[in-house]
Amino acid sequence: MKPLKDKIALVTGGTRNVGKGIALALGEAGATVYVTGRSISEKDVQGITKAGGKGIALVCNHEHDVEVKEVFELIEKNEGKLDILVNNAWGGYNRLRNRKAYPEFKWKAAFWEQPFGLWEEMINVGVRSNYIASVYATKLMLKQKYGLIANISFYASRKYYGNVIYGVAKAAVDKMTMDMSEELKKHHITCVSLYPGYIDDNKKTPNPKKESSQFVGRAIVSLATDKNIFNKTGKILVAAELAREYGFKDIDGSQPEPYDKL
Numbered sequence: 424m425k426p427l428k429d430k431i432a433l434v435t436g437g438t439r440n441v442g443k444g445i446a447l448a449l450g451e452a453g454a455t456v457y458v459t460g461r462s463i464s465e466k467d468v469q470g471i472t473k474a475g476g477k478g479i480a481l482v483c484n485h486e487h488d489v490e491v492k493e494v495f496e497l498i499e500k501n502e503g504k505l506d507i508l509v510n511n512a513w514g515g516y517n518r519l520r521n522r523k524a525y526p527e528f529k530w531k532a533a534f535w536e537q538p539f540g541l542w543e544e545m546i547n548v549g550v551r552s553n554y555i556a557s558v559y560a561t562k563l564m565l566k567q568k569y570g571l572i573a574n575i576s577f578y579a580s581r582k583y584y585g586n587v588i589y590g591v592a593k594a595a596v597d598k599m600t601m602d603m604s605e606e607l608k609k610h611h612i613t614c615v616s617l618y619p620g621y622i623d624d625n626k627k628t629p630n631p632k633k634e635s636s637q638f639v640g641r642a643i644v645s646l647a648t649d650k651n652i653f654n655k656t657g658k659i660l661v662a663a664e665l666a667r668e669y670g671f672k673d674i675d676g677s678q679p680e681p682y683d684k685l
Contacts, residue, residue: 425453425475426648431502433457433494435485435556436512438467441575441619444636445509445643450476452644457498459483459512485512485552495559504567507647508560510574510596514548515541515589534587545592553596557603557614564612571647572607574600575639576616576659578683597659604657613656617642620663620682629677638662638673645669 427449437446438460449456450471457479458468468478481497483490498505518525518541528538553574564570578584580593597616604614623633642662646652649669663681665671672678 425451427476427644428453430454430506430647431457431498431504432507432509432647433459433498433505433556433560434509434511435459435483435552437509438463440624441622441636441639442509442511443467444622444624444638445511445575445640446471446478447474448637448640448644449507449509449647450474450478451637451640452476452648454507455479455502457481457494459485459494485548485556486514488555491552491555492559495556495563499563505560505563506567506570507643508556508570508572509643510553510556510572512548512552512556513545513575515545515592517544531585537586537588542588545588546595549592550595550599554599557599561607561610561612565610568611570612571643571652572603572612572614573643573646574614574616575619576600577618580616580659582683600659601657608656611653613646613652615646615655615657616659618659618661618682620661620679626675629673629675631677631680632682634662634679635674638666638679641671641673642666642669645671 432449432454434446436442437458446456446458451474455477456471459481461484463480468480471478518528574596576596577593579590580597600616619639620634626633639662642665663679
């Protein structure tokens with residue numbers, strides 16, 4: 424029997440990279456997985472259903488609160504509950520992915536040389552959207568008195584990673600996790616930050632310094648099936664460390680190492 428059968432999950436920004444891998448891993452575990460994306464289609468979630476779950480694509484730009492609200496209203500209407508929210512929506516790499524539109528952008532440029540718009544891209548989508556989604560998810564989870572909110576973050580919260588705004592955004596996500604968990608404790612809703620490592624879905628041979636996006640998803644599955652998960656609420660967790668704790672491996676059978684030290 425699949426461990427997340429009858430569980431309802433939402434992965435925001437799940438059309439590529441980490442979000443896509445998390446959604447697929449949840450599907451492998453049998454969950455019904457709603458996935459948001461600005462230009463998502465049913466083709467993007469076919470793998471979830473093929474893996475053994477049920478994938479549902481929802482077009483949503485997380486910069487628009489009305490669209491986010493409609494996502495949760497639909498989930499409540501269709502399912503009546505939400506068990507897992509994975510906040511993965513992130514706008515911070517927009518300039519890296521659109522080199523033609525931003526030919527002069529340099530990730531490691533000093534903060535006084537960075538365009539002001541980068542702040543809005545990282546904070547509005549990478550932080551604010553997580554907050555808004557968590558508000559709506561909590562209102563559903565309060566009714567059932569349980570739930571898991573996992574905020575995808577990164578080591579840049581604790582160490583310098585070449586871009587000041589990036590570090591500020593990740594630190595904000597971690598602080599939001601810690602403070603939300605305090606207010607959610609009496610309702611038995613778990614809230615954690617999760618750090619992936621170096622993601623490479625095209626690695627051809629096992630590499631302990633790299634991990635697949637599905638590996639991060641398996642960390643979410645392990646948390647969601649842990650009867651004592653509430654002991655981890657408010658904490659910063661690392662996917663590779665959880666793999667050792669719960670005993671899961673990457674899709675190539677390797678055991679990735681933590682990408683960095685906190």
